[in-house]
Amino acid sequence: MxxxxxxxxxxxxxxxxxxxxxxxxxxxxxxxxxxxxxxxxxxxxxxxxxxxxxxxxxxxxxxxxxxxxxxxxxxxxxxxxxxxxxxxxxxxxxxxxxxxxxxxxxxxxxxxxxxxxxxxxxxxxxxxxxxxxxxxxxxxxxxxxxxxxxxxxxxxxxxxxxxxxxxxxxxxxxxxKGNSQAATLMMRIDHVGKDVDFSPSSIKAAINAAKEGGIKYLTKETGIVIRKDLETDYVFAILPSINIDSLDAETLTSAEMNVRRQAQSYIKAFRKYLPGMENCTLVQTGPKLGIRxxxxxxxxxxxxxxxxxxxxxxxxxxxxxxxxxxxxxxxxxxxxxxxxxxxxxxxxxxxxxxxxxxxxxxxxxxxxxxxxxxxxxxxxxxxxxxxxxxxxxxxxxxxxxxxxxxxxxxxxxxxxxxxx
Ligand SMILES: Cc1cc2nc3c(=O)[nH]c(=O)nc-3n(C[C@H](O)[C@H](O)[C@H](O)COP(=O)(O)OP(=O)(O)OC[C@H]3O[C@@H](n4cnc5c(N)ncnc54)[C@H](O)[C@@H]3O)c2cc1C
CATH class of the missing domain: 3.50.50.60 (FAD/NAD(P)-binding domain)
Known part of the structure; x- marks a missing residue:
């Protein structure tokens, strides 16, 4: 070339x-x-x-x-x-x-x-x-x-x-002045039941129950879940979040690992506390932390x-x-x-x-x-x-x-x- x-x-x-x-x-x-x-x-x-x-x-x-x-x-x-x-x-x-x-x-x-x-x-x-x-x-x-x-x-x-x-x-x-919007790791979740209630109040109830049940590393108390259509059994969830103040590799390495840990916790929370999500699996995160x-x-x-x-x-x-x-x-x-x-x-x-x-x-x-x-x-x-x-x-x-x-x-x- x-x-x-x-x-x-x-x-x-x-x-x-x-x-x-x-x-x-x-x-x-x-x-x-x-x-x-x-x-x-x-x-x-x-x-x-x-x-x-x-x-x-x-x-x-x-x-x-x-x-x-x-x-x-x-x-x-x-x-x-x-x-x-x-x-x-x-x-x-x-x-x-x-x-x-x-x-x-x-x-x-x-x-x-x-x-x-x-x-x-x-x-x-x-x-x-x-x-x-x-x-x-x-x-x-x-x-x-x-x-x-x-x-x-x-x-x-x-x-x-x-x-x-x-x-x-x-x-x-x-x-x-040191403030910026949160960065969020997108989660693709498969094996999602057709009738799962993804309203913010339903997600909030599941996350609160998970927190009370001892599941750690959950940040957002509720969030948005996007489903392309009901034909698909996967969704994208906008949940694990973190604030960053720099784009250096050290900051981003720590942030990526932090939100991946959160993602595992959200899956545990959904499996146990959100009806219809008992068999859900985390297929992919990111790939890269989403920076707003x-x-x-x-x-x-x-x-x-x-x-x-x-x-x-x-x-x-x-x-x-x-x-x-x-x-x-x-x-x-x-x-x-x-x-x-x-x-x-x-x-x-x-x-x-x-x-x-x-x-x-x-x-x-x-x-x-x-x-x-x-x-x-x-x-x-x-x-x-x-x-x-x-x-x-x-x-x-x-x-x-x-x-x-x-x-x-x-x-x-x-x-x-x-x-x-
Ligand atoms: C969690 C999250 C959810 C969001 N939800 C939505 C939503 O639902 N709908 C919506 O419309 N927007 C949403 N946004 C906002 C939106 O994603 C971004 O604002 C948008 O992607 C910005 O577009 P862009 O083309 O400016 O930059 P980007 O999409 O970030 O593209 C920039 C590109 O530049 C490349 N690049 C950077 N530096 C270099 C370099 N030195 N050399 C070569 N390539 C380089 C990168 O690899 C990247 O591909 C969301 C953002 C986040 C983080």
Missing amino acids: KRNLSYDVVVVGGGSAGIAAAIGASKTGAKTILIERNPYLGGQATHSNVAAYCGFFTNGENPEQIVGGVGNMVLEKLKELGQYDGYKLSTAGNAIVVLNPESTKFSLDEILAESEVDCLLHSQVIKVTKENGRIISLDCVDDEGQFTIEGKSFVDATGDANLAHLSEIETIFGDG ESRRIIGEYTLTKEDVIQGMKSDDAIGRGAWPIEKHTNVNKMAEYMYMEDGDYYDIPIGVLKPRNSNNLWCGGRTISADSVAFASVRVMGIGFATGHAAGVSAAMTMDKDAYDVKEIQAELRRQGAII
């Missing part, structure tokens, strides 16, 4: 945001590569078993789709493969797209194969080289050693703003709680969000929700994608600039497709210049089917 590559746009991170960014940049005419360290695409949807796309629809009685473009291409591919036939309502009553992680991996492979994007899996970016304030190349590592990718524009879709961090661009962790909130950039604009709740509208919009603010602050409690008006949405201005004091880096998905409350809405994957798509198009349209024209970017996004 050639060990020195050169592209117009280099997108790092193959989650929802990165896939949308890469396809968006490529459809704008840029020679584009997508770099992902995992052996498959999907980000947390596949690598943390986060088994539902949230954020594609408004809330209320008649959910309306507010994310189009590349996000919609993914829905269409899932439909073609018999994996999507419209939204379902979550236990909290929000419109979601329930996923099977294996079908999701395959759908994303297919979408990439049908595009002009080059993609490298098993490749981790470890170093950034800059010249006159611009990123000029990335050093990556695979099992053969190191290789370099030169680019004109770059997109950070790493979830944890790793590219911004390596570029020494200013980032914030959580709320910047870590680093993100400080952008030219920072999305605020008020913007979300009041359904802010902006002439600089590059996408829409409507997912409620869903904050998992306390590892022992269910998420707290704050809703905007039914059927409404907020505009996402282009400034949230562009770090202050950076020339040729754009950001999408979980890395964008938002206060910690607004972030609890805008972080979900449906919206990540929208911000990623906009980051990719913006990167492609600015690869030879520092300034951008939001009207031109909006026009290109609309041409590619984005809903603005």
Whole structure:
């Protein structure tokens, strides 16, 4: 393999945001590569078993789709493969797209194969080289050693703003005051009875009984369980949780082992105290601990709680969000929700994608600039497709210049089917 590559746009991170960014940049005419360290695409949807796309629809009685473009291409591919036939309502009553992680991996492979994007899996970016304030190349590592990718524009879709961090661009962790949302290990549980009551009160009763019965290491007193449909005898449970304040290997090693211990306890608790779960088995955790909130950039604009709740509208919009603010602050409690008006949405201005004091880096998905409350809405994957798509198009349209024209970017996004 050639060990020195050169592209117009280099997108790092193959989650929802990165896939949308890469396809968006490529459809704008840029020679584009997508770099992902995992052996498959999907980000947390596949690598943390986060088994539902949230954020594609408004809330209320008649959910309306507010994310189009590349996000919609993914829905269409899932439909073609018999994996999507419209939204379902979550236990909290929000419109979601329930996923099977294996079908999701395959759908994303297919979408990439049908595009002009080059993609490298098993490749981790470890170093950034800059010249006159611009990123000029990335050093990556695979099992053969190191290789370099030169680019004109770059997109950070790493979830944890790793590219911004390596570029020494200013980032914030959580709320910047030592608080961030809990990280949670997803559990895939098989041999689940058809009639199990997974309402939060039923789960709470089982967990309380287990705690009284002496089962240790249970954190959340109740949680969400996602079942694709009644034809399947497996579910995904969102329970073992922990707070982390760093992404160093020491912190993450300890956290991964802690939540795996919790997962074993939840299985014991369910087998004994949740009717219909007597034969349930833990088939898979993670694979990786799901991290809701870590680093993100400080952008030219920072999305605020008020913007979300009041359904802010902006002439600089590059996408829409409507997912409620869903904050998992306390590892022992269910998420707290704050809703905007039914059927409404907020505009996402282009400034949230562009770090202050950076020339040729754009950001999408979980890395964008938002206060910690607004972030609890805008972080979900449906919206990540929208911000990623906009980051990719913006990167492609600015690869030879520092300034951008939001009207031109909006026009290109609309041409590619984005809903603005
Ligand atoms: C427990 C839990 C439950 C959640 N539930 C939902 C839900 O039901 N629905 C929903 O829509 N959202 C949910 N979320 C939020 C959602 O999963 C994330 O916010 C979303 O995945 C962010 O998408 P992304 O594309 O920005 O990043 P990610 O999905 O994190 O993808 C980033 C990718 O970048 C790659 N990467 C990172 N660094 C490098 C590097 N240096 N080199 C190469 N590759 C790199 C990673 O391997 C990863 O694949 C949940 C999150 C958690 C933790």
